Amino acid sequence: NAGVTQTPKFQVLKTGQSMTLQCAQDMNHNSMYWYRQDPGMGLRLIYYSASEGTTDKGEVPNGYNVSRLNKREFSLRLESAAPSQTSVYFCASTVLDWGSDQPQHFGDGTRLSIL
Amino acid sequence: AQSVTQPDIHITVSEGASLELRCNYSYGATPYLFWYVQSPGQGLQLLLKYFSGDTLVQGIKGFEAEFKRSQSSFNLRKPSVHWSDAAEYFCAVGWGGGGSNYKLTFGKGTLLTVNP
Numbered sequence: 001n002a003g004v005t006q007t008p009k010f011q012v013l014k015t016g017q018s019m020t021l022q023c024a025q026d027m028n029h030n031s032m033y034w035y036r037q038d039p040g041m042g043l044r045l046i047y048y049s050a051s052e053g054t055t056d057k058g059e060v061p062n063g064y065n066v067s068r069l070n071k072r073e074f075s076l077r078l079e080s081a082a083p084s085q086t087s088v089y090f091c092a093s094t095v096l097d098w099g100s101d102q103p104q105h106f107g108d109g110t111r112l113s114i115l
Numbered sequence: 116a117q118s119v120t121q122p123d124i125h126i127t128v129s130e131g132a133s134l135e136l137r138c139n140y141s142y143g144a145t146p147y148l149f150w151y152v153q154s155p156g157q158g159l160q161l162l163l164k165y166f167s168g169d170t171l172v173q174g175i176k177g178f179e180a181e182f183k184r185s186q187s188s189f190n191l192r193k194p195s196v197h198w199s200d201a202a203e204y205f206c207a208v209g210w211g212g213g214g215s216n217y218k219l220t221f222g223k224g225t226l227l228t229v230n231p
Contacts, residue, residue, distance in 0.1 A: 031217070040124070042205055042221035043159075050216050058218070090158065094217060103147075103209065104219060108158045 003027070006091050006107035013081045013114045021076040021110050023091030029105070031094045032074035033058075034066060036087040037109070043090060049074055081114045088112070117142040117210045119222035127228040128196050136191040136225050138206030147209030148189040149219070150180055154202045162204075165189060176200070201229040 007022045025032065030051045035043040045058030049068040063085060065077045074093075078085055091107040118141045128134055140146055150162040163174025170182040180191045189206060203224045211217040 033218070040223055042119075042223040043219075044221070045218060048218060103149075103164065103217070104161075106159045 004091055004093055004105050004107035006089075006110050008110060009108065010111045011113070013078075013112065015082060015114060017081050017114075019078045019081060019112070021078075021089055021091075021112070022073070023075065023107060024073045025091075025093040025105070026072065027093060027095075027105065028071070029093035029095055030071070032068065033092040033094070033104070034064075034074070034076045035090045035092065036060065036085075037090060038087050046076065046089075083114050086112060086114045117208050117220050119206050119208050119220055121204075121206055121222035121225050123225045124223070125226045125228065127230060129230045130198050131195050134191075134193045134196045134200070134227070136204050136206075136227070138189045138191065138222060139187050140189065140206070140208045141187065142208050142210055144210070146189075147217075148180075148182060149207040149209065150174065150178070150189070150191050151205045151207060151221075152176075152202050153205065153224075159205065162191070196227075196229055198229045198231065201227055203227070 004025045033048040034046040037043045044060045046064050047066040049055045052071045055066050067075045089110045092104045094104045120139045122137050148165040151159040152162050153159050162178050163172050165172050165182045173179050178193050182189050203226050205224045206222040207219045
């Protein structure tokens with residue numbers, strides 16, 4: 001089925017370890033996004049990529065890096081994980097026309113715990 | 116800067132009762148407004164959206180929302196709540212330079228509990 005696929009779904013890390021979260025979409029969307037969701041905080045934008053080859057910081061970029069590998073894939077990397085990065089991470093992609101039925105498509109999330 | 120406020124962190128209603136979830140936004144231009152629902156352990160599902168035109172918009176699962184520019188509000192309503200509506204609800208405003216630069220800013224969410 002068409003959509004946004006995130007891997008892994010769950011991960012436990014130790015403080016200081018590194019980790020890359022993967023995201024791929026098969027809808028030929030130009031823009032892709034990484035959010036984190038914490039209790040009582042809603043979703044906050046970490047980084048986004050308006051098109052292949054470009055990335056920009058969002059609201060909470062510290063401690064993260066991203067790579068837009070190609071049009072389909074947008075990865076999020078934690079170089080040295082910290083307990084404050086324990087969260088649920090969502091990837092999303094968006095069409096150019098926000099008048100369409102589903103402007104942003106979300107993946108199912110990656111639940112990341114850092115001990 | 117854009118922002119979204121959902122004043123109610125947690126709401127409890129009885130099954131069959133009516134529901135209204137509040138959302139206020141701050142944005143300098145004409146907003147794109149959205150309501151999403153998230154069931155426990157799941158991703159986000161779009162309930163409805165407002166772009167322009169009729170200020171009362173209909174969504175899935177029997178939900179509707181009304182855009183009131185004078186009050187900077189986009190409240191979500193349902194006339195009769197079902198137990199399956201128990202979830203967390205997020206209001207969001209879409210903004211940006213157009214096309215690929217569109218982004219969403221979310222409110223902090225309202226958790227809905229439905230009593231039998």
